[in-house]
Amino acid sequence: DAKTTQPPSMDCAEGRAANLPCNHSTISGNEYVYWYRQIHSQGPQYIIHGLKNNETNEMASLIITEDRKSSTLILPHATLRDTAVYYCIGNAGGYQKVTFGTGTKLQVIP
Amino acid sequence: KAGVTQTPRYLIKTRGQQVTLSCSPISGHRSVSWYQQTPGQGLQFLFEYFSETQRNKGNFPGRFSGRQFSNSRSEMNVSTLELGDSALYLCASSWRELDTGELFFGEGSRLTVL
Numbered sequence: 001d002a003k004t005t006q007p008p009s010m011d012c013a014e015g016r017a018a019n020l021p022c023n024h025s026t027i028s029g030n031e032y033v034y035w036y037r038q039i040h041s042q043g044p045q046y047i048i049h050g051l052k053n054n055e056t057n058e059m060a061s062l063i064i065t066e067d068r069k070s071s072t073l074i075l076p077h078a079t080l081r082d083t084a085v086y087y088c089i090g091n092a093g094g095y096q097k098v099t100f101g102t103g104t105k106l107q108v109i110p
Numbered sequence: 111k112a113g114v115t116q117t118p119r120y121l122i123k124t125r126g127q128q129v130t131l132s133c134s135p136i137s138g139h140r141s142v143s144w145y146q147q148t149p150g151q152g153l154q155f156l157f158e159y160f161s162e163t164q165r166n167k168g169n170f171p172g173r174f175s176g177r178q179f180s181n182s183r184s185e186m187n188v189s190t191l192e193l194g195d196s197a198l199y200l201c202a203s204s205w206r207e208l209d210t211g212e213l214f215f216g217e218g219s220r221l222t223v224l
Binding site for chain 1: 114143145147150151152153154155158198200202212213214215216217218220
């Protein structure tokens with residue numbers, strides 16, 4: 001299971017893009033990069049995942065470096081409701097243990 | 111379709127007691143994993159069950175145990191409760207046998223040990 005490193009906190013102005021970095025230098029070739037967020041002690045919510053290529057969905061974009069050692073989650077137009085703790089993890093599915101770190105606390109400022 | 115359901119949502123126990131928490135996964139999911147979340151510790155993996163078998167276990171003492179039933183519902187038990195066991199316990203279900211492995215979380219059971 002990949003160990004991930006994220007900055008403990010970030011601020012972003014409302015309406016601006018929030019770029020959340022994640023280092024996962026030990027990720028293995030078959031592990032997807034997943035992003036989740038947790039809003040004030042609720043259960044974490046899936047955001048997006050990818051393997052090699054950049055991905056986009058209605059919530060966010062995911063940029064994965066070519067060497068797969070790091071990735072960036074992009075919330076294109078942050079709102080106050082995006083204030084949450086964001087986690088990136090490596091997950092190969094199958095039967096491997098999934099390890100969450102302490103995540104990045106994103107504060108969206110009006 | 112119904113999401114992951116955890117019961118009870120809140121409970122208060124005293125030191126030395128034991129507690130059982132329940133998790134009903136999304137229909138069709140055969141994997142259930144459990145996490146403990148305390149302030150400043152993030153989400154710590156407890157264990158994972160797939161088809162009634164424990165597949166993985168985190169670094170927690172033997173006081174923490176779990177099981178999974180044939181209908182994929184899972185329970186976790188904590189015996190001889192300590193103050194430090196106060197936490198939000200989260201369960202997640204998934205189609206683990208697939209490559210993607212997306213996790214679907216419940217809202218958690220918040221345990222307070224007095």
